[in-house]
Amino acid sequence: MRQTLKTLCGLFGPSGCEDAVRAWLRGQLEPLADQILEDPAGNLLVYKKGAKHLRHTVLLSAYMDEPGLIVREIEDDGFLRFAPVGSADCRYLPGKKVLLGSSGIPGILGMKPIHLTSKEERQTIPKTKELYIDVGARSKEEAEKLVPLGTYGCFASEPLELSDQLLCAKALPGRAGCAVLLELAKQALPVDTWFAFTVQHRIGSKGAFGAAFRIKPDLALILDGYPAGVCPDKANAPCLQPGSGPVIAYMDHSALYDRSLTALLEGVAREKEIPFQPGVWRRTDTEARGIQRSLGGCKAAVLGLTVRDPDSPLGCCSVADVLAMKSLAEGFLAKLEDNYG
Amino acid sequence: MDLKQALFTLSRSAGPSGMERGACDAAAELLRPYVRTVTRDVMGNLVGIRTAQRRNAGCLLLDAHLDEVSMLVSDHEDGMLKFQAIGIDPRILPGQSVRLCTQPPMMGVVRIKDSKGEEDPEKAPAMDRLRIDCGLTQEQAVSLVPVGTRVVYGTEPFLMGEKTVCGKSMDDRACFVILARVMELLQDKPLPVDVCVLGSVQEEYTAVGASVGAYNLLPDRAIVVDVSFAASPDSPKAATKPLGSGPMIGVGPVMNRAMSEKLQALAKQKQIPYTLEILSDYTGTNADEIQISREGVAVCCVSLPLRYMHTPIETVDLDDIEHCAQLIAAYVLSLEEDAT
Numbered sequence: 001m002r003q004t005l006k007t008l009c010g011l012f013g014p015s016g017c018e019d020a021v022r023a024w025l026r027g028q029l030e031p032l033a034d035q036i037l038e039d040p041a042g043n044l045l046v047y048k049k050g051a052k053h054l055r056h057t058v059l060l061s062a063y064m065d066e067p068g069l070i071v072r073e074i075e076d077d078g079f080l081r082f083a084p085v086g087s088a089d090c091r092y093l094p095g096k097k098v099l100l101g102s103s104g105i106p107g108i109l110g111m112k113p114i115h116l117t118s119k120e121e122r123q124t125i126p127k128t129k130e131l132y133i134d135v136g137a138r139s140k141e142e143a144e145k146l147v148p149l150g151t152y153g154c155f156a157s158e159p160l161e162l163s164d165q166l167l168c169a170k171a172l173p174g175r176a177g178c179a180v181l182l183e184l185a186k187q188a189l190p191v192d193t194w195f196a197f198t199v200q201h202r203i204g205s206k207g208a209f210g211a212a213f214r215i216k217p218d219l220a221l222i223l224d225g226y227p228a229g230v231c232p233d234k235a236n237a238p239c240l241q242p243g244s245g246p247v248i249a250y251m252d253h254s255a256l257y258d259r260s261l262t263a264l265l266e267g268v269a270r271e272k273e274i275p276f277q278p279g280v281w282r283r284t285d286t287e288a289r290g291i292q293r294s295l296g297g298c299k300a301a302v303l304g305l306t307v308r309d310p311d312s313p314l315g316c317c318s319v320a321d322v323l324a325m326k327s328l329a330e331g332f333l334a335k336l337e338d339n340y341g
Numbered sequence: 342m343d344l345k346q347a348l349f350t351l352s353r354s355a356g357p358s359g360m361e362r363g364a365c366d367a368a369a370e371l372l373r374p375y376v377r378t379v380t381r382d383v384m385g386n387l388v389g390i391r392t393a394q395r396r397n398a399g400c401l402l403l404d405a406h407l408d409e410v411s412m413l414v415s416d417h418e419d420g421m422l423k424f425q426a427i428g429i430d431p432r433i434l435p436g437q438s439v440r441l442c443t444q445p446p447m448m449g450v451v452r453i454k455d456s457k458g459e460e461d462p463e464k465a466p467a468m469d470r471l472r473i474d475c476g477l478t479q480e481q482a483v484s485l486v487p488v489g490t491r492v493v494y495g496t497e498p499f500l501m502g503e504k505t506v507c508g509k510s511m512d513d514r515a516c517f518v519i520l521a522r523v524m525e526l527l528q529d530k531p532l533p534v535d536v537c538v539l540g541s542v543q544e545e546y547t548a549v550g551a552s553v554g555a556y557n558l559l560p561d562r563a564i565v566v567d568v569s570f571a572a573s574p575d576s577p578k579a580a581t582k583p584l585g586s587g588p589m590i591g592v593g594p595v596m597n598r599a600m601s602e603k604l605q606a607l608a609k610q611k612q613i614p615y616t617l618e619i620l621s622d623y624t625g626t627n628a629d630e631i632q633i634s635r636e637g638v639a640v641c642c643v644s645l646p647l648r649y650m651h652t653p654i655e656t657v658d659l660d661d662i663e664h665c666a667q668l669i670a671a672y673v674l675s676l677e678e679d680a681t
Contacts, residue, residue, distance in 0.1 A: 077583075079574050091453065091466065095433030095652045097496070097507075106501050112576040113650035114430040122430055125465045132574045134648065134656065136501030138585060146502070158497075160438060160448055162476030168438075168450050229455040239455070308474065312436030314450040316474060 001326070002167065002319050005179040006159040009169035012099060014068020015086035015202045017152040018042060020102065021064040025178060025197055032185050043211045044197040050189035050333070056340045059194045059217035059298075060184070060329065061208065061287050062177025062224075063201030066170060067311050068154035071100070071133070074144055078137030080107070084128050085152065086202030087284075089311040091125055096313050097156040098133065100147050106156065107135040107147070157313035165243060168314040173225020174201060176305045176317060180223055180326045190334045201287060205254075208290030217298045219261065219340060221332055222287045223325065225317075226279055226304040240277050240306040243318040245269075246325045247304030249279030255288035261301035261332075264339060268331030274324045279304050303328055342525050344518060344659050347371055348506050351514035352498040355442055357411030357491040358546040361385055364407045364510070368517050368540045375524035376538060386554040387540030391524065393532045400535040401673060402560035402638070403523065404551055404627050405516035405567065406544030409509065410651045412439070412492040414473070417482040421452065421472035424492060428545060431468045433652050438495035439473060443486060448495055449475040494653035504659040505584070511655035513544065515662060516566040516645055522666035523673070533677040534561075544627055551627035555634035562600060563640045564669055565628040569618055571646035571656070584646050585658045587614030588665040591642030595624050595632055600641040600672075607671045613664050618644050643669060 013021040022044050029036060035047035044064070067088040073081040084090070094111040109131055114122070133153070137143035159169035169175075181195045194215045198207035212220070226247045229239045240247060248265050249257055269276045279302065292300045303325055308316040351371065356364025365387045369379050376389035387407060393399075416423040434451040441447040452474045453466045473492065477485065498508025506515075520538050527536070537558045542550035544567075555563065569589050572581040582589055590604045608615040620642060623629050628640045645665055648656040 075574065077572075077574075091432075092436040094430075095437065095649070095654055097499070097654065106499055106507075108501070108507055108649070108654040108656065110573050110575075110649050110654065110656070111430065111433055111652060112573055113570060113652075114428060115650065116570065116576055116580055117430060122432060123465055123467065125463060126432065130575065134501070134573070136503075136505030136507075136656075142502075157438070160450070162448065162450070162474070166476035309436060309450075309452055312450075312452075314436055314438055316450065316452075316476070 001179060001183055001323055004182060005167065005176060005322060006169065008175040008179050009159055009171045012102065012104065012154055013064050013066055013171065014152045014154045015065040015200045018064040018199045025182060028182055029185060039210055039214060041207045041210045042199040043207045045211060045215065046185060046195040048185055048189055048193055050191040050193055052191050052337050054191050054336060054340055056218035057194065057216055058191055058336060059196060059215050059220040060181055061196040061198060061220060061222050061291065062181050063174040063198045063287060064178060065174060065200055065202050066154055067202060068152055071147055071149055071151045074140050076140050078139050078143040080133040080135065080143060080147060082133060090128060092312040093131055094126060098153045099156045100153040101151045105135055105146050107133040110134045155313035160314060165318050165320050166316055167319055168316045170313050170315065172307045172315045172317050173310045176225060176322050177223030180322060180329060183326055184329055191336055193333060198287060205285055205287050205290040208287040212291040212294035212298065216295055217291065219336065220291045220298050220300040221329060222291065222300060222302045224286045224302055224304050225307045225310045226282060227310050228306045228308040242306045242308060242316060242321060244277050245275035246321055246328055247277050247279040247306060249302035249304055251280065252282045252286060254285035255292050255300060257301050258299040261299055264335050265301060265303065265328060265332055268328055268335060272327060272331055274327060277306065342522055344522065344662055345500060345506060347518045347521065348515055349498045351518060352508040352510050355440060355493045356408050357442060357493055358408040358543045360442055360491055361407045361542045365540060368407055371521045372524065372538060375521065375528050382554065382557055384550050384553045385542045386550050389538040390535065391532060392535045398534045400537060400558060400560045401676065402537050402539055402555060402558055402563035402631065403520050403669065404539045404541055404563060404565045404631060405520050406513045406550065406627060407517060407540040408542055408545050409493060410545055414486055414488055414490040414492065416488060417479060420477045420479045420482050421474055422482060422486055424473055426468060428651050431471060432465045434471055435466065437653060439492050440495040441486060442491040447475055449473040496653040505656060506659060507654050507656045509653045509655065511647055511657050512568045512650055515657045516568060519566055519645065519662055519665045523669045526666060526670040527673060530674065536673060541627055548627050548630045552630040555631040555638060559635065560638050563631045563638050565626050565631060565640055565642050566665065567626040567644055568647035568650060569644035570650065571648045573648050582616045582646050584648055585660060586616050586646060587661060588668050589616050589618035589644040589646060591620050591624065592617050593620035595620060595628050596641045597639035600639055603675065604641060604643065604668060604672055607675060608668055611667065611671050613668050618642065
């Protein structure tokens with residue numbers, strides 16, 4: 001699991017350019033799947049038969065994309081201007097290395113030396129239109145050859161292990177879910193299951209809509225990341241911490257989750273003695289935005305991974321939590337027959 | 342000398358001001374083949390000397406500092422480390438990997454302390470809202486990372502395009518690479534003066550290294566090689582020179598005028614691209630200290646253009662490094678005329 005996670009997080013996949021992630025996952029899943037397809041949006045949809053066929057269609061979903069940027073202008077002296085993609089957080093951009101395009105051209109988000117800044121400037125988060133990328137080009141022509149307009153970019157950080165348990169990497173919220181689904185798909189499953197690895201979650205769960213429409217799920221378990229500690233809109237919400245177990249979500253900005261499914265997850269957690277943390281709020285959407293209201297509706301639940309600074313080049317999660325997520329998802333599938341057979 | 346490889350090696354070593362040993366050792370290895378002696382003085386300065394053929398030929402000091410900007414652990418909070426830093430813009434820190442100078446070294450990541458949504462979303466987190474996350478419990482943090490532990494950037498150097506190198510501590514290790522390259526260029530040539538290469542400590546704090554180093558070496562002249570501001574879209578044009586425009590030769594009261602003019606003349610003669618750096622007051626480099634050593638020393642600054650100073654992505658041009666080295670080597674050889 002650790003290696004799968006590190007490999008997945010190392011791949012290039014800003015929203016709208018998830019090709020490398022999809023290709024790698026497809027390579028892994030091809031021998032395991034009973035059916036595998038890439039839909040027009042770019043989602044990777046995988047069907048695997050289990051021991052039982054349920055009347056209900058079961059979907060497990062995770063997203064492949066991560067925050068990034070797209071080159072929108074090249075200046076005469078060879079610097080690039082860009083737009084953020086997938087809600088990149090400006091607090092993490094200055095001074096960081098990025099990779100541009102599928103060939104991975106290295107670039108940096110420069111910032112003028114502290115000696116030339118005012119106190120006011122140092123207290124203000126720079127806006128993306130003020131930021132620029134340096135790729136070492138000395139002219140517009142040189143830069144254009146390396147990085148044409150419309151090239152995507154994302155953070156270039158190498159995964160870093162702080163301890164046996166704590167893993168730091170970019171792209172954790174989506175890719176941890178992908179890692180869990182991949183590891184699940186390697187096992188014998190209790191029931192027939194669809195796996196959706198979706199695109200463009202970070203710009204409004206764009207991939208999830210089409211994936212759900214095609215699969216027509218009745219029951220969905222959605223994997224996602226949750227920011228640790230921070231509870232931006234609800235000061236009284238409990239603070240989530242990596243290492244304290246997966247998050248079982250009850251509500252967030254996108255949905256109220258199905259109480260029978262959350263109860264089922266809680267039951268599995270208690271039975272397997274897996275600690276979990278309640279997810280009572282978050283400001284951003286989960287894939288439920290696209291899945292819950294698909295066709296005639298779908299019962300949906302969310303299983304979350306707590307990540308410190310999820311949108312930074314080195315977010316941090318507990319590997320034990322990721323393994324526990326897999327164990328909960330496994331138990332969830334096993335219990336479906338009793339409840340929805 | 343493979344300039345890129347030399348830059349990578351020195352960039353990777355750790356040398357916060359006052360704890361330069363790691364950087365000094367790497368610098369000593371780089372310099373050793375081109376000088377007669379390599380020693381370390383009481384302050385920790387690295388001193389490499391190659392003497393002239395004649396006795397009493399005079400002494401030229403070439404200085405580049407080996408320390409780097411750093412942070413210092415000031416407290417522990419729920420396993421996270423509070424820290425202080427001087428000379429670092431806090432806006433470049435969130436999400437940044439750092440290396441703690443513990444035994445053995447430890448990696449960490451700078452986080453923004455959550456504040457329950459009280460903060461102004463436009464406002465950049467100040468240093469006191471940042472924490473270093475090493476994945477430790479409070480107990481572990483207190484015992485493994487004592488208050489006072491020094492912290493440097495954790496970034497790996499890399500090449501952008503064909504001749505742009507990016508990494509931490511290019512200020513001022515890139516200039517030490519220049520000095521090693523100068524000595525390489527001079528290695529088969531007889532020297533008109535003694536040349537002392539000073540890899541000085543603590544420039545980023547009080548410049549005590551240069552002060553003591555200059556006192557010990559008794560130079561007549563000194564060239565101080567440090568970095569200066571290269572142009573970027575967000576820097577004022579008047580304060581910068583383009584990356585790749587060659588050495589910046591200092592002009593101003595601290596600079597010995599004859600030395601400055603000689604360097605300019607040599608650059609023209611050897612067709613080395615250069616610009617002038619007008620330093621109207623204190624230079625903010627070791628030149629300020631070396632100028633007033635003992636009876637006084639004739640000094641001149643030769644600066645290497647560098648983008649994003651004091652960040653983990655300091656950026657330099659390999660051609661600029663070579664041009665700085667060629668200019669300084671030409672200056673050393675030109676002292677023959679003065680001697681005869």
